[in-house]
Amino acid sequence: MPVGPLLHLLRAQCGALKTATKLVWQSSPGWTIGRLILVVIQGILPLASLYLTKLIVDAVTVSVTDADKAPILNQALVLVGLYAGVMLITNLCIALSELINAAQRQRLTDYTQELLHTQAAALDLGYYEDPEYHDILERAEEEAPYRPVDILDNLVQIGENGISLLAMVGLLLSLHAGLIGVLFAAALPAMFVKMKFAQVFYRWERSRTSLERQADYLGWLLTSDSAAKEVRLYGLSRFFGQRFQQIRQRLYREKLKLVMRRFIWFAGTQLITSGVVFLAYAFIVYQTVQGTLKLGDLVLYHQAFQRGQGAMRAVLQGLAGLYEDNLFIENFREFLALKSRLPALVKPRSVPMPLQQGITLENVSFQYPKTTRQALRNVSLTIRPQETIALVGENGCGKTTLVKLLCRLYDPTEGRIALDGIDLRSFEITELHRHMSAVFQDYVQYHLTARENIGLGNIELSDEAAIKEAALRSGADTVIHQLPQGYQTVLGKWFEAGEELSGGQWQSIALARAFLRNSPIIILDEPTSALDPKAEYEVFQKFYQLTHNQTAILISHRLATVRMADCIYVMANGSIIEKGTHQELLRRGGTYAQLYETQAKNYR
Missing domain, CATH: 1.20.1560.10 (ABC transporter type 1, transmembrane domain)
Incomplete structure (x- = not known):
């Protein structure tokens, strides 16, 4: 050789x-x-x-x-x-x-x-x-x-x-x-x-x-x-x-x-x-x-x-x-050797809590890797401290992408998102996430006990009373008490003695997990899509009552569930096309009013 x-x-x-x-x-x-x-x-x-x-x-x-x-x-x-x-x-x-x-x-x-x-x-x-x-x-x-x-x-x-x-x-x-x-x-x-x-x-x-x-x-x-x-x-x-x-x-x-x-x-x-x-x-x-x-x-x-x-x-x-x-x-x-595109900072800023000015999005645009299509285009909005806003619009309009950016699961392609005027990229990611809780459309069904499923929302907390309180807020407590071993029942059928739940019951468990975190910022992405109308109404009534000290972002296709939000943003093709309260948007007779009227016909 x-x-x-x-x-x-x-x-x-x-x-x-x-x-x-x-x-x-x-x-x-x-x-x-x-x-x-x-x-x-x-x-x-x-x-x-x-x-x-x-x-x-x-x-x-x-x-x-x-x-x-x-x-x-x-x-x-x-x-x-x-x-x-x-x-x-x-x-x-x-x-x-x-x-x-x-x-x-x-x-x-x-x-x-x-x-x-x-x-x-x-x-x-x-x-x-x-x-x-x-x-x-x-x-x-x-x-x-x-x-x-x-x-x-x-x-x-x-x-x-x-x-x-x-x-x-x-x-x-x-x-x-x-x-x-x-x-x-x-x-x-x-x-x-x-x-x-x-x-x-x-x-x-x-x-x-x-x-x-x-x-x-x-x-x-x-x-x-x-x-x-x-x-x-x-x-x-x-x-x-x-x-x-x-x-x-x-x-x-x-x-x-x-x-x-x-x-x-x-x-x-x-x-x-x-x-x-x-x-x-x-x-x-x-x-x-x-x-x-x-x-x-x-x-x-x-x-x-x-x-x-x-x-x-x-x-x-x-x-x-x-x-x-x-x-x-x-x-x-x-x-x-792969490196995160959200690198750790040498000198991160402290997350400002409680919020004094709120959350701002300034001309935020975003496109997913390996695609030329923009999921968001020049989105700007402000969420005041302890305000509840709702994002509505047809599928694919960018609602879920926007909340992913708010959680800093991605960084914007252009523009910036800030807490009290400080760019999210100035915070250490895990520290930022400690102040947030979320329920996404594709929430996880953990094949663990009911108690563990809820407890994963705050793994540092072992307070049984707090876990049950979170279950009461989401309506999961009623479901859990019907299970053979109560909170110690294994959920799902992957393991021995597991009990399967319906989609709505799983969703109530996921909601309880988010409520347990008791974070200053809570995001609910279609949180009640699998619940029946009565259960959904009860959840949102409790939600509006119990989140008065939290900044909340809601995404829902059911416009009747967001009518009590402080401000509603209507999205289309990655942009915000309308904003206002429920009554303000109805009076304008724009896209929101048309969507609301279309849904209301189904209940008349």
């Missing part, structure tokens, strides 16, 4: 070793130290057993021609005893290695998953609008469960066999230095083939990430409870199943071609290896027949060469494995 590519491979191995050892050490320092000690011991033991074998064979050979066999027999028995002791230590080390290996593998896997989860939680929502991000995440999630364990196994393999190889090399040098060259010549071809195809498979798998995700999505449609009703009602299982199989068959055929190519290359290298090994064995036998070596030396050098060959192959395969791991773990490092 030319010097340039070889140096590139060596640099790649150094990078792989650095990343791998850092990951292993950080996950479990104690287990790593124990494993290093064991690796050294297990690397030396083969040399001890091999040398004892030579001494035993020599002793037995001498006893055949020596008349006084007693001293030689005693010597042989002592050697056999020592050999048995080495075997006992070897077996104990194997058992101990299994214990350390199991513990360290689990810690390493858990640590890698923790890194992945922490990174995912730190990234802003803008990434979820980017298909490339989902490809990166898919590759990282695919590698995380097993690739670190492969790294650990390869490091152990290199360590144990590397020590054994050094010992065998020392023995073989005493016979002929050329045998060392034979060891390398027998093992290097297979190593280069493995590295070559590691790159091939790496490039192929990266190019097929999107296709793999499509197959995963179809599998999810066929197995998830979210899609189960429509899949069965419309008879879609066969359609989705066929499309899934088409994708998997395509991936199978492409991968099989690569595997066959790799097999042909490996078969060729094995022919070369077999010829080289034959010459080495022939040389050792020739030296013995010529009388240069004793019978014990024949056994010693034969075993030394055989074990040296195995150790050399194992070390090079471990290095090639690390090279492959380095290629694939690059996917994991690529994910960890």
